[in-house]
Amino acid sequence: xxxxxxxxxxxxxxxxxxxxxxxxxxxxxxxxxxxxxxxxxxxxxxxxxxxxxxxxxxxxxxxxxxxxxxxxxxxxxxxxxxxxxxxxxxxxxxxxxxxxxxxxxxxxxxxxxxxxxxxxxxxxxxxxxxxxxxxxxxxxxxxxxxxxxxxxxxxxxxxxxxxxxxxxxxxxxxxxxxxxxxxxxxxxxxxxxxxxxxxxxxxxxxxxxxxxx
Amino acid sequence: xxxxxxxxxxxxxxxxxxxxxxxxxxxxxxxxxxxxxxxxxxxxxxxxxxxxxxxxxxxxxxxxxxxxxxxxxxxxxxxxxxxxxxxxxxxxxxxxxxxxxxxxxxxxxxxxxxxxxxxxxxxxxxxxxxxxxxxxxxxxxxxxxxxxxxxxxxxxxxxxxxxxxxxxxxxxxxxxxxxxxxxxxxxxxxxxxxxxxxxxxxxxxxxxxxxxx
Amino acid sequence: xxxxxxxxxxxxxxxxxxxxxxxxxxxxxxxxxxxxxxxxxxxxxxxxxxxxxxxxxxxxxxxxxxxxxxxxxxxxxxxxxxxxxxxxxxxxxxxxxxxxxxxxxxxxxxxxxxxxxxxxxxxxxxxxxxxxxxxxxxxxxxxxxxxxxxxxxxxxxxxxxxxxxxxxxxxxxxxxxxxxxxxxxxxxxxxxxxxxxxxxxxxxxxxxxxxxx
Numbered sequence: 055x056x057x058x059x060x061x062x063x064x065x066x067x068x069x070x071x072x073x074x075x076x077x078x079x080x081x082x083x084x085x086x087x088x089x090x091x092x093x094x095x096x097x098x099x100x101x102x103x104x105x106x107x108x109x110x111x112x113x114x115x116x117x118x119x120x121x122x123x124x125x126x127x128x129x130x131x132x133x134x135x136x137x138x139x140x141x142x143x144x145x146x147x148x149x150x151x152x153x154x155x156x157x158x159x160x161x162x163x164x165x166x167x168x169x170x171x172x173x174x175x176x177x178x179x180x181x182x183x184x185x186x187x188x189x190x191x192x193x194x195x196x197x198x199x200x201x202x203x204x205x206x207x208x209x210x211x212x213x214x215x216x217x218x219x220x221x222x223x224x225x226x227x228x229x230x231x232x233x234x235x236x237x238x239x240x241x242x243x244x245x246x247x248x249x250x251x252x253x254x255x256x257x258x259x260x261x262x263x264x265x266x267x
Numbered sequence: 268x269x270x271x272x273x274x275x276x277x278x279x280x281x282x283x284x285x286x287x288x289x290x291x292x293x294x295x296x297x298x299x300x301x302x303x304x305x306x307x308x309x310x311x312x313x314x315x316x317x318x319x320x321x322x323x324x325x326x327x328x329x330x331x332x333x334x335x336x337x338x339x340x341x342x343x344x345x346x347x348x349x350x351x352x353x354x355x356x357x358x359x360x361x362x363x364x365x366x367x368x369x370x371x372x373x374x375x376x377x378x379x380x381x382x383x384x385x386x387x388x389x390x391x392x393x394x395x396x397x398x399x400x401x402x403x404x405x406x407x408x409x410x411x412x413x414x415x416x417x418x419x420x421x422x423x424x425x426x427x428x429x430x431x432x433x434x435x436x437x438x439x440x441x442x443x444x445x446x447x448x449x450x451x452x453x454x455x456x457x458x459x460x461x462x463x464x465x466x467x468x469x470x471x472x473x474x475x476x477x478x479x480x
Numbered sequence: 481x482x483x484x485x486x487x488x489x490x491x492x493x494x495x496x497x498x499x500x501x502x503x504x505x506x507x508x509x510x511x512x513x514x515x516x517x518x519x520x521x522x523x524x525x526x527x528x529x530x531x532x533x534x535x536x537x538x539x540x541x542x543x544x545x546x547x548x549x550x551x552x553x554x555x556x557x558x559x560x561x562x563x564x565x566x567x568x569x570x571x572x573x574x575x576x577x578x579x580x581x582x583x584x585x586x587x588x589x590x591x592x593x594x595x596x597x598x599x600x601x602x603x604x605x606x607x608x609x610x611x612x613x614x615x616x617x618x619x620x621x622x623x624x625x626x627x628x629x630x631x632x633x634x635x636x637x638x639x640x641x642x643x644x645x646x647x648x649x650x651x652x653x654x655x656x657x658x659x660x661x662x663x664x665x666x667x668x669x670x671x672x673x674x675x676x677x678x679x680x681x682x683x684x685x686x687x688x689x690x691x692x693x
Contacts (some may be wrong), residue, residue: 085633091684093640094633108539113321115330117541118600125605139687174331179338194412199620201629203414207298207307214306258304261352326534328543387544392551407625416627420511420520427519471517474565 062234069241070166071130073159078103078131080156081196082138083145088200092139098199099135100128106191110167110184114174157248161241164189164216168223169237178224185220186213189244211251211258219244275447282454283379284343286372291316291344293369294409295351296358301413305352311412312348313341319404323380323397327387366465374457377402377429378450381436391437398433399426402457424464424471432457488660495667496592497556499585504529504557506582507622508564509571514626518565524625525561526554532617536593536610540600579678587670590615590642591663594649604650611646612639615670637677637684645670 081102085095104121111119121127138145145152167188171181190206190213197204206212219240226236250256294315298308317334324332334340351358358365380401384394403419403426410417419425432453439449463469507528511521530547537545547553564571571578593614597607616632616639623630632638645666652662676682 086687088629088634089686090633091635091686093637093643093684095687097633097639112325112538113331113335117330117543118539122539122606122610123603125603128606128609142687177336177338180335180341183341184335198411198414198624199630199633201414201624201627203301204412207303207310207412208301209304211306213310217306258306260302260304261299261308261355325538326544326548330543390549390551393548393554396554397548411624411627414627416514417625420516420523420625421514422517424519426523430519471519473515473517474512474521474568 062238066162066166066234066237069158069162072155073162074103074127074130075134076152076155076159077106077163077192078134079138079145079152080193081131082135083142083152084196084200085135086139086142095139096132096135098196099138100131101199102192102196103131103134104128104192105195106163106188106193107167109191110171110188113184113187114171116170116174153252154249157245157252158241160189160212160216160248161219161244163192164219164244165223165237165240168220168240169227169233172224172227178228182217182220182224185223186217189213189216189220211247211256214258215244215247215251218247275451279375279379279447279450282371282375285368286375287316287340287343288347289365289368289372290319290376290405291347292351292358292365293406294344295348296355296365297409297413298348299352299355308352309345309348311409312351313344314412315405315409316344316347317341317405318408319376319401319406320380322404323384323401326397326400327384329383329387367462370458370461370465371454373402373425373429373461374432374454376405377432377457378436378453381433381453382440382446382450385437385440391441395430395433395437398436399430402426402429402433424460424469427471428457428460428464431460488664492588492592492660492663495584495588498581499588500529500553500556501560502578502581502585503532503589503618504560505564505571505578506619507557508561509568509578510622510626511561512565512568521565522558522561524622525564526557527625528618528622529557529560530554530618531621532589532614532619533593535617536597536614539610539613540597542596542600580675583671583674583678584667586615586638586642586674587645587667589618590645590670591649591666594646594666595653595659595663598650598653604654608643608646608650611649612643615639615642615646637673637682640684641670641673641677644673 078099081099082095084102085098090098104127107121108119111117164185168181168185170188171184172178193206194204197206219242222240222243223236226239227233247256291312294312295308297315298311303311317340320334321332324330377398381394381398383401384397385391406419407417410419432455435453435456436449439452440446460469504525507525508521510528511524516524530553533547534545537543590611594607594611596614597610598604619632620630623632645668648666648669649662652665653659673682
């Protein structure tokens with residue numbers, strides 16, 4: 055690792071913390087909207103921020119999971135939850151910035167989750183799937199706890215953007231490219247695809263049927 | 268294993284793949300009905316096909332779980348999901364064949380899940396419970412992700428049929444009967460009970476109350 | 481352990497069984513209300529009773545989880561589920577006793593879950609979080625399976641009471657106090673806070689917003 059530029063590593067860690075923070079904010083906003091009390095809002099914030107990574111760690115056998123073994127992630131998510139509870143009106147007006155950070159978090163979680171899965175076990179296709187789970191798992195659990203169909207499954211390019219970024223990491227590892235740069239590239243691509251989906255209304259096909267939703 | 272007839276083993280593996288395929292189809296159909304996009308439909312298909320086995324493997328400590336360690340199951344479920352997305356009208360007309368395959372999948376997953384639990388750890392009652400979880404877990408997660416009460420809990424003999432088939436495997440192992448034949452017998456019994464529940468409307472009692480469902 | 485009074489240990493084990501029993505009853509009542517059949521009611525009873533502990537054990541790496549490794553807990557929950565199915569009218573009239581036992585179960589599970597997490601791994605803050613998960617996890621899964629927003633997140637002091645009791649255990653361990661007494665003290669405090677929340681309508685703040693619940 056000595057030969058990797060410290061700036062890239064720092065950027066990656068910063069983005070990871072950003073990911074925890076914005077996912078926690080999105081959980082807190084959901085909790086406020088559903089009328090949860092202060093503690094419920096904080097719990098939902100924490101669960102949203104850490105569930106994706108916990109799923110990945112349980113499935114690859116990294117026990118105890120990262121966010122259970124260290125208290126930093128949970129503590130940051132608690133702070134984000136408090137902030138979300140106090141400033142939910144302000145954050146609602148900041149809708150676009152939140153989507154921006156959420157897309158950044160998605161990219162970082164998917165790419166660094168893939169990196170971790172590759173370290174534990176090498177089948178590249180499944181490593182990318184685990185990266186995708188790291189990225190989308192938190193949002194799925196948030197929506198399940200709010201008794202809603204996960205937006206991840208229903209809406210514009212989201213899980214698919216995470217998978218594509220994860221595949222970049224896998225391809226980079228296959229060709230022996232430096233891991234931090236590859237992770238940043240994968241995260242960047244996921245971020246780009248997600249933002250395009252939001253602003254250009256990129257979508258995937260939907261089957262024509264008489265839906266009951 | 269050399270003394271077991273290859274035909275039985277082949278049949279079991281074939282049924283296992285059939286189970287993955289039909290559970291994936293049932294997930295895809297749910298996704299189409301709920302208006303998910305193509306990728307969401309595929310994700311729901313995969314999750315439905317592998318969740319029961321993943322729960323079992325996490326609980327018995329078989330980490331990484333079978334469907335994470337190998338890509339074949341996920342790949343087959345992706346194909347089934349694509350097929351479900353493209354041909355949902357056709358499959359809806361094939362309602363009875365789908366129920367038929369679903370019952371077959373339930374039987375195979377419950378019986379082979381019990382077999383695997385016995386290999387890892389020997390308390391027979393809990394091995395049967397884990398077999399039941401292998402059989403019904405995927406459908407439960409599918410329904411949770413669709414924000415519905417799991418049909419497994421609510422409807423005709425389903426989880427109970429899985430448990431009875433699982434108990435056959437446990438009894439067979441207790442008397443030292445050959446595992447593949449016992450597994451086929453357990454799977455067959457679950458299949459039979461489930462089909463009877465569908466065609467003869469066999470049901471278990473429901474408590475009389477003022478329900479709010 | 482020889483120096484701990486047998487009476488305290490016995491009391492703790494008795495309370496633990498009580499916790500399993502009352503959580504199972506609460507699951508069975510939910511199943512009856514939603515119109516599940518007999519087997520569905522029993523499954524929901526068992527799942528409610530054991531999910532919190534299973535989450536804790538999976539996250540700390542105690543595999544197979546306690547309630548999978550031994551059949552006693554599941555068997556007791558099955559009996560409670562049967563009782564809940566048969567006597568739901570009676571139990572509904574006993575509303576206050578059920579809340580009383582549920583609060584006792586919450587306290588015991590949170591405190592003894594924290595104790596177990598401390599045995600496996602020492603970060604005290606996260607041990608308390610895992611204790612809280614042990615206490616509230618079962619009720620969350622029960623409500624998810626009933627397609628409802630978990631009451632744990634939405635209502636009066638519940639998860640917060642569990643966390644405070646868990647923190648007592650952590651503080652006690654830090655000062656080297658005898659574990660069984662500390663566990664009883666933590667469980668007692670959680671129980672007291674929960675009962676106060678019910679009878680005195682203690683609540684935590686809710687953010688003012690246009691909720692959609």
